[in-house]
Amino acid sequence: MLGHDGFNYIQVNNAGFGHSERYTFAWNAQYLNHSFWFNTSHTNNYSSVENYDQSADEVPIDEIVMYEGELMSKADLKLINDNFARPLKASFGWSTQWRDSLTTTVTGSYSQGYNTAQATDSYSQTDEIESACPECESKDVLVPTYRKYHVKSRILVSLGINWQPATVLMHV
Numbered sequence: 805m806l807g808h809d810g811f812n813y814i815q816v817n818n819a820g821f822g823h824s825e826r827y828t829f830a831w832n833a834q835y836l837n838h839s840f841w842f843n844t845s846h847t848n849n850y851s852s853v854e855n856y857d858q859s860a861d862e863v864p865i866d867e868i869v870m871y872e873g874e875l876m877s878k879a880d881l882k883l884i885n886d887n888f889a890r891p892l893k894a895s896f897g898w899s900t901q902w903r904d905s906l907t908t909t910v911t912g913s914y915s916q917g918y919n920t921a922q923a924t925d926s927y928s929q930t931d932e933i934e935s936a937c938p939e940c941e942s943k944d945v946l947v948p949t950y951r952k953y954h955v956k957s958r959i960l961v962s963l964g965i966n967w968q969p970a971t972v973l974m975h976v
Contacts, residue, residue, distance in 0.1 A: 824849045837901045844894035870928040871921055871950045881950060884921045892916040909964040915957065922953035 825848045832841040867878045895913040902908065927946040 822849065839899045840897070842894070842896045844892070846892050848891075865945060865947075868945075869948045869950050870930065872952055875930060875947070881921050884919075891918075905968045905970065907966040909966075910961070911964070912959065912961040914959050917957040918955050920953050920955060921950045924949045924951050 826845055827847075828843065828845040830841075830843040832839065834840075868875055869878055869881055870876075871881055871884075893913070893915050895911065897909065897911040899907065899909040926949045928949045929944050929946055
């Protein structure tokens with residue numbers, strides 16, 4: 805909050821908590837010249853707060869954005885984008901050595917979708933920021949606008965071939 809001396813004061817405490825749970829399963833097997841593997845993980849993140857709630861009045865004006873119709877600090881927006889937890893991930897593979905010089909590999913992975921914040925390249929006008937410029941006649945301020953963006957689930961598959969031709973040395 806803006807003090808009478810012109811300095812911005814914020815109170816920080818360690819009253820919140822959070823934790824993450826990750827469950828993982830992995831399997832692999834070898835049969836003759838074939839190897840197979842599969843792994844999956846499921847992640848849950850928990851926090852003691854429902855949202856990112858630092859008051860916009862306690863943040864410098866150049867650090868404020870509009871996200872889904874709510875004012876928030878860029879630091880809180882960064883917390884949304886830095887949450888890399890994915891509810892479900894899985895990958896598999898099969899590798900075969902056909903000859904000493906030829907190996908093939910097939911791999912695949914699945915990542916479940918997630919939400920992130922994305923800049924819209926537009927600005928929103930707001931009059932909700934009283935402490936930004938108390939001496940200004942107009943209280944309307946333009947702030948960058950962000951929106952919730954859903955990154956879709958995705959499947960990636962790749963095929964690899966490794967061939968090492970025989971090297972012939974010739975003496976002259």
